[in-house]
Amino acid sequence: MELRQLQYFVKVARKQHVTQAAEEMHVAQSAVSRQIHLLEEELGVNLFVQKGRNLHLTSVGHLFLSRIEGILTDLERAVGEMHEFLDPEAGEIRIGFPHSLVINLLPAVVASFKKDHPNVKFRLRQGTYASLIRDVTRGEIDLAFISPFPESHEHVSGEILLTEELYAIIPSNHILAEYTSIRLEQLKHESFVMFSEEYTLRAIVMEACLKAGFVPKIEFEGEETDTIRGLVAAGMGVSLLPSMALIEGGQMQPTKIRVTDPQVTRTVGLICRKGEKLPLVAEVFRRFLYEYFQ
Template sequence: MELKQIKYFIEVAKQEHVTRAADTLHVAQSAVSRQIFNLEAELGVDLFIREGRNVRLTSIGKVFLDRMENAVHVIDDVAQIIEEYTDPEMGTIHIGFPSSVASYILPTAISAFREIYPDVKFQLNQGSYYELKEAVIKGEINMALLGPVPMKEKKLEGTILFSENMAALLPASHPLAGSDSLHLNQLRDDSFVLFPEDFVLRNITIDACKQLGFEPNVSFEGKDIDAIKGLVSAGLGVSLVPEITLVDNLPRATVKKPITQPNVTRTVGVIVPKDRQLLPTEKLFYQFLKEFFMRLEQFQS
């Protein structure tokens, strides 16, 4: 069994089509077909069911795919570890992030880090809260910034970098736009703009409203923070968003108001796997994040 065979197999499984897999791999279709045939012959099982030009995994093929994806991640990590141990300051950091940290938190941290380690490269992967947790667990990435930080996961280690308030974002035409602050109960009759179901920031808002005895009327949904802000800017509802997302980026025709009751907050931090070591360059950035935000908090205090 060769690594090339495994990588060909994984790509065919993803594409469910030999020709498309060959195009992605930049090799001839015949080469991919031959390697898959040799792999199946060596294993003594059919990994795919052929349906014309399309293929789909057999039951044993699905098991094999799961194991081989993990194996390839390990092999790739080892190759990168060997390269980075010769010079950790020139490696690549693979990090995931949700949209709520994309506009300020992550760019600020990377910019400060690159002033010290200018040759380090970053590969950024945006995803939802649960997608990023799963990506770290599976080994697709080794690190992700998240808010709130999961602290009781069997396979993840969470480190809180800071806590922040959620603020109310209102259209400038809203009756409460001129107030200094507001009680969340004052928005019980408003239409809300929130993330879709199963997004953690949606859950934070709904839980806060339920504390006061009402469930928000969700009229519009957006899958990233900019979509949420855009819908509020268009006057289509109100929302609760992390304060950090409004730093230097308050949308036109909107106002930001602090919430005095209840106190709606979230933690922001970084998650890493418990069962795998970070790569050397990733360790540099992980330690930097903890020290950077500690210093920032001390400065703000």
């Protein structure tokens, strides 16, 4: 059994497709297929079953994957620790983040950290709330910015870095555009532009609207803050966004107004895998972040 076979197996299991797995690993499809076949022959079991154009794990394939992912994660961590031992300032930090933090926050903190640690590399992964927790739990990333911060979780732990206010955004020609603050109730008859259901910002906005006594009428859904801002600026509805997602850019910008009743906020935290020691360079970055946000 070779390391290459195990790496191919995990990639195919995640992609459920040999061609896509081969393209991502920059190897020939035939090479991936052959190594998977050899692995199944050595184990004496079928790890995959064909369903349409996709490959699905068999029951024993799921069991094998759960063990192999842990082994490969430990191996990757061991190699990283060896490199850090030789030169801690030349290590790599694997960090995840939600889309709403990439506009301003993440570039700022990384740039600040790199001033004193110029040789440290970053491997960045964008994700949703659920996928970031999953990737930290699996050991695929060392740290993750996350919002809202999970106060209690079986597999991850961390601390809140900041609490951020959400603002109402409306078209610039809206009747409320001259106001400096509004009650959320004043938007109850408006059409809303919302994030899709897998994004936690949607849940925060929905909860705030319910507290204000109404269920928002959702006209459009999107997956990026730029899309939400653009639709609102074009007069397609109203929305609520965190302040760091309202960095001005481009000609079409909505009007930003503070919401006072109820005040709407979100927590932004940093998580890692519970009960596990971080790689040295990631621990240095974690401490830097706590000091940065103090």
